[in-house]
Amino acid sequence: MRRLLTVLAAAVPLAAAVYLPTASAQPQSTNSYAQQCRSVSVKAPVGTKVETVTAAAHAAGTVDVPPVTPLPEQHIGDVPAFCDLTVTLTHPGRGDHAKVRVWLPLNTWNGRLQTLGGQAYAAGDYGAGLAAAVKNGYAAATTDAGVSTYIDTDWALNSTGQVDTTLLKNFASRSEHEAAVVAKEVIDGFYGKPASYAYFNGCSTGGRQGYMEAQRHPDDYDGILANAPAINWDEFEVATLWPQVVMNNEKTYPTDCEFAAFTNAAVKICDSLDGVKDGLVDDPQRCGFDPRRLIGTKVDCKGAELTITASDAAVVRKIWDGPRTASGKQLWSGVPVGADLSALAGITPPDADGNVAGAPFPVPAAWVTQWVAKDPSLDLSKITYSRFTRLFQQSEAEYDKVIGTDDPDLSAFRNSGGKLLTWHGRADQYIPTQGTVQYRRQVERELGGAQRVDDFYRLFLAPGTPHCGLNQGHGTTDDLGALTAWVEHGKAPKTLPATLINADGRQVTRNLCRYPSISHYTGQGDAHAGSSFRCVFPSRH
Known part of the structure; x- marks a missing residue:
């Protein structure tokens, strides 16, 4: 809770x-x-x-x-x-x-x-x-x-x-x-x-609502600010139960401290992918850290010494990888590297015998029990890998057209003159960032490429930022100001200036890059200042 x-x-x-x-x-x-x-x-x-x-x-x-x-x-x-x-x-x-x-x-x-x-x-x-x-x-x-x-x-x-x-x-x-x-x-x-102008402003469920408005009611708003959007609802809601399914099936329940050790190690290894160690992982998809590297590592957890096991590493590897079928087909993206693993992989406090159990995040738990299984008494701890796959596919089949919010045809919204602005945290612990990236790619394929889509829809990815984090203690950005300038004055945002909080808890400045470009250190200047970075395409740095 x-x-x-x-x-x-x-x-x-x-x-x-x-x-x-x-x-x-x-x-x-x-x-x-x-x-x-x-x-x-x-x-x-x-x-x-x-x-x-x-x-x-x-x-x-x-x-x-x-x-x-x-x-x-x-x-x-x-x-x-x-x-x-x-x-x-x-x-x-x-x-x-x-x-x-x-x-x-x-x-x-x-x-x-x-x-x-x-x-x-x-x-x-x-x-x-x-x-x-x-x-x-x-x-x-x-x-x-x-x-x-x-x-x-x-x-x-x-x-x-x-x-x-x-x-x-x-x-x-x-x-x-x-x-x-x-x-x-x-x-x-x-x-x-x-x-004179109508705007929609939402994050998470609100972000999904904004995308639904653009898809189904393109004339409602001149500008839509839809951040960390819960689009692909029928898929990602089931997918975010995956960490619990993994722990229950592997019968391994890492503590928050152990999860943090894996995350910190990955951030430390992949930090310099943007050209400098700055406490931020700009592109978690490129982070190839293998959690098995921590096997045998000692972790201090509230005064107790814990040892990372092969089972712990296997659980983390599966959670990062995301849900897959028995044949190995990936159903959805996993928790991004750098995000808080314990958010979806929560556990209960130890009982009198020291035993713990999974504690599912309430949102996906309710979706699976109420809407998919239609059985509020369903014991989520008993879901096998094969049952999980069936539930995932059932959710897609029954609810994609109702609440999927993933129709890539935004031509009517574009033709109405509407503008859609989105930022999504790279360290979103609840809604995998790749779902938003995947949707943006689908829109590009539908409407003729990135340049045409950029005319009315721009996506910015925020390194190190958790779910709905900007403007709420995990950094700031004037996203609504950028949207109104675009709608009312035609000033499309090339970057989205922001303050971010890095892995050391330090506030740094960055100009969030317009997808698909990413931020890369220029080779000189303060590593905590946005002026020391430029936006480049992933293959150009």
Whole structure:
């Protein structure tokens, strides 16, 4: 649970709009916008019915976001006065109730819409992301898609034990489009004019939502910021259960300390692939470190001395390699070299006899038990390699067209003038970076090559960066600023300037390179300064 809280807290945006945050100051009642807030009418998007519309005006102050498992409460200060409008939609005959929330700055609107995506199994933002957007002048929107929280998946199966296809469709694609329609209408009615530009902003589940919008609703947004995207959902969600399957079948459960020893050794060996030792592995795919090199190594773990075994090395080798069939066919990419192995290969604390067991990460565990096996009581520790392959293939067959989010035909989004910007951490411990790279390659094949795709879709890979890490303690970058400059002024980002945190915990600067180029040391200058590096194609350094 601690790991899940950490990754959710690191994501931008945070998650879904169900609860009503309150401002610490009293609501304004005399401002003309506040009066308008109570009278905005909403037309139902096609296929929906508006159940309720509620509105409240909030004075400038602190927004208090209530705790939502597993996250604690949050308090966002210095938020300007805004109107909080919530529209509840239903699809007649389906019994769902999806909320769309729109926060409208009363006096500080910059003329733009920013819609916030979700995280894990939450479809949208609970208030922290909305408040941040309003502080920056945006009218902000989000949706809960009629589902619940980050890890509460009770909505997956209906009373007969079958998948609730209405809620899954909402979560997968439908509600995000309806949120865009509602938000634009509310903005037009509230301000008396439409938003000049509409942006989507999400990471992880939010990143997947952004890609789905580009694929299925290309006219919804002018610009989409979709980071560490959970695309290929039907494949990678099962694949990220692989570390648990490996440990259970090999009956070997390395500790966090032992996993860290393998990661640190690999980073140390592969660090200089970019031309200099700087504490960052720029291209983990080129790192050929063999974990068997650590067999016999002593590891200090909280005062206890552990010895790396051949079994430990075999587990790490399989996790890095990724899931394969019995015949050796690779099903999906493994955890990137340099990423935290213990995130997906978690274990329980030792029992009275010193025994441990696997502790699956809740997101893939829920996907496999609820949606794929349709059996919440399924004992994941008993899954064999062959059963894993069948579950992987079943997930592909049943859900690729529903939530795969991997359609490479972005021609309609390109033709609409939309821009898609993505960064993905090279050390993403939850969503293998290669899935995003693979999708980008598919788009290039579909639309005629890298140069044509770069005209509207650019991907940047961030060395040493964990899941949704930038701007949340693992470095920073002005990704939204780069996107708005591209959309509004035609300034396509050649690089994405960023600060990163290297293996020594030191902050360094880098200009993230546009895929497929990578960063390489020029041969002179400070190894911790971005000015000492240039972007080159992998074969040219």
